[in-house]
Amino acid sequence: MLEIYKGALEVKEIESRWLxxxxxxxxxxxxxxxxxxxxxxxxxxxxxxxYRPILERWFESWQKRADENKAKLFMAHSEGDVLLGQSSYIxxxxxxxxxxxxxxxxxxxxDFKASAPIWKYDLVGxxxxxxxxxxxxxxxxxxxx
Amino acid sequence: MLEIYKGALEVKEIESRWLxxxxxxxxxxxxxxxxxxxxxxxxxxxxxxxYRPILERWFESWQKRADENKAKLFMAHSEGDVLLGQSSYIxxxxxxxxxxxxxxxxxxxxDFKASAPIWKYDLVGxxxxxxxxxxxxxxxxxxxx
Amino acid sequence: MVEVSxxxxxxxxxxxxxxxxxKELSLILKKDERFxxxxxxxxxxxNDEIVYDLNLNLKDGxxxxxxxxxxxx
Amino acid sequence: MVEVSxxxxxxxxxxxxxxxxxKELSLILKKDERFxxxxxxxxxxxNDEIVYDLNLNLKDGxxxxxxxxxxxx
Numbered sequence: 299m300l301e302i303y304k305g306a307l308e309v310k311e312i313e314s315r316w317l318x319x320x321x322x323x324x325x326x327x328x329x330x331x332x333x334x335x336x337x338x339x340x341x342x343x344x345x346x347x348x349y350r351p352i353l354e355r356w357f358e359s360w361q362k363r364a365d366e367n368k369a370k371l372f373m374a375h376s377e378g379d380v381l382l383g384q385s386s387y388i389x390x391x392x393x394x395x396x397x398x399x400x401x402x403x404x405x406x407x408x409d410f411k412a413s414a415p416i417w418k419y420d421l422v423g424x425x426x427x428x429x430x431x432x433x434x435x436x437x438x439x440x441x442x443x
Numbered sequence: 444m445l446e447i448y449k450g451a452l453e454v455k456e457i458e459s460r461w462l463x464x465x466x467x468x469x470x471x472x473x474x475x476x477x478x479x480x481x482x483x484x485x486x487x488x489x490x491x492x493x494y495r496p497i498l499e500r501w502f503e504s505w506q507k508r509a510d511e512n513k514a515k516l517f518m519a520h521s522e523g524d525v526l527l528g529q530s531s532y533i534x535x536x537x538x539x540x541x542x543x544x545x546x547x548x549x550x551x552x553x554d555f556k557a558s559a560p561i562w563k564y565d566l567v568g569x570x571x572x573x574x575x576x577x578x579x580x581x582x583x584x585x586x587x588x
Numbered sequence: 589m590v591e592v593s594x595x596x597x598x599x600x601x602x603x604x605x606x607x608x609x610x611k612e613l614s615l616i617l618k619k620d621e622r623f624x625x626x627x628x629x630x631x632x633x634x635n636d637e638i639v640y641d642l643n644l645n646l647k648d649g650x651x652x653x654x655x656x657x658x659x660x661x
Numbered sequence: 662m663v664e665v666s667x668x669x670x671x672x673x674x675x676x677x678x679x680x681x682x683x684k685e686l687s688l689i690l691k692k693d694e695r696f697x698x699x700x701x702x703x704x705x706x707x708n709d710e711i712v713y714d715l716n717l718n719l720k721d722g723x724x725x726x727x728x729x730x731x732x733x734x
Contacts, residue, residue, distance in 0.1 A: 417669030562596030
């Protein structure tokens with residue numbers, strides 16, 4: 299389940315809905331990663347661009363991999379501006395087994411950071427500044443160089 | 444933060460409160476493990492005994508370890524009966540850094556399973572049956588044998 | 589006297605013993621049918637701290653706790 | 662014609678090129694100052710699938726996407 303929202307995530311609403319779904323699936327282990335925008339580097343917040351077609355494919359390929367372990371993946375992400383103390387990202391793994399959930403959330407979040415087609419900007423003085431230094435070139439980059 | 448409740452956890456209330464706390468701490472990564480009682484082996488639910496003095500010491504020693512990484516640990520657990528589809532356990536790690544949160548939640552949950560002084564019983568036909576086969580002898584067991 | 593508590597599924601009330609170290613306690617519990625079968629898989633706490641040394645001395649008022657295999661979550 | 666889109670911080674509108682493979686596209690983009698500095702750190706998608714082979718042929722109507730370094734979360 300992949301959800302994209304304009305602006306900050308309504309974390310409580312999302313977590314509440316996902317919990318109801320988790321219970322209905324009779325799975326014992328539900329693990330979630332929540333990303334919160336921190337007050338650092340004098341930013342007012344973050345802003346995100348998303349390219350949905352490739353994000354959806356990336357997510358589907360991860361869900362296929364999770365299917366092999368009878369796990370279900372969840373993700374919510376913001377598009378546009380997200381201010382300090384707000385949340386921009388939640389990833390979740392629901393699984394019958396604890397070990398599957400703990401291992402998959404780690405790989406899923408790390409690959410998200412390395413591969414998901416999302417671009418981050420710092421909001422400073424009302425401007426959107428590309429977070430170049432914190433960004434990662436996707437595997438295979440440089441093909442046209 | 445260690446919370447013990449009689450019966451099932453009110454997951455939504457607990458997660459909502461923890462989220463507010465997480466935001467107030469200016470930490471970027473919050474990861475939570477939620478345990479839900481599954482419908483398996485024809486049980487009606489689970490039941491738990493807890494020995495609080497040692498549980499509290501165990502938790503404090505983990506919090507000390509987390510302090511070294513500027514992380515804060517959260518745990519909620521049920522005492523007594525928890526029925527199918529209800530939650531008995533939530534563990535959380537709040538950290539400025541993603542890697543710390545992902546690694547610590549794994550170690551924290553695994554050591555919880557191996558060491559926390561909590562005893563589990565299946566509820567079957569209204570009776571409480573010790574979950575012996577799923578239980579783990581604490582490190583150092585057999586000293587008096 | 590040392591008070592010994594048996595936790596979780598052992599289902600026995602605490603008992604006070606007149607022992608001066610864990611070795612003596614071990615000898616007594618091994619002879620007691622209610623406890624002998626549990627001992628191999630039980631950890632031991634002295635005043636709520638898990639201990640690993642059978643030579644530990646006990647003093648009057650000490651609290652010993654017997655912890656059978658655990659399963660939280 | 663092949664439509665090339667430049668995502669995220671590159672901030673350029675899509676452009677259509679008359680090219681028959683990725684190699685030809687690479688030669689054109691390397692000469693364009695708006696794009697040349699990005700290429701080393703950009704992945705390439707053909708019809709929304711990331712590709713790794715510069716010898717891939719392109720056909721009329723294909724969609725190429727240029728993806729600069731990412732940072733979700």
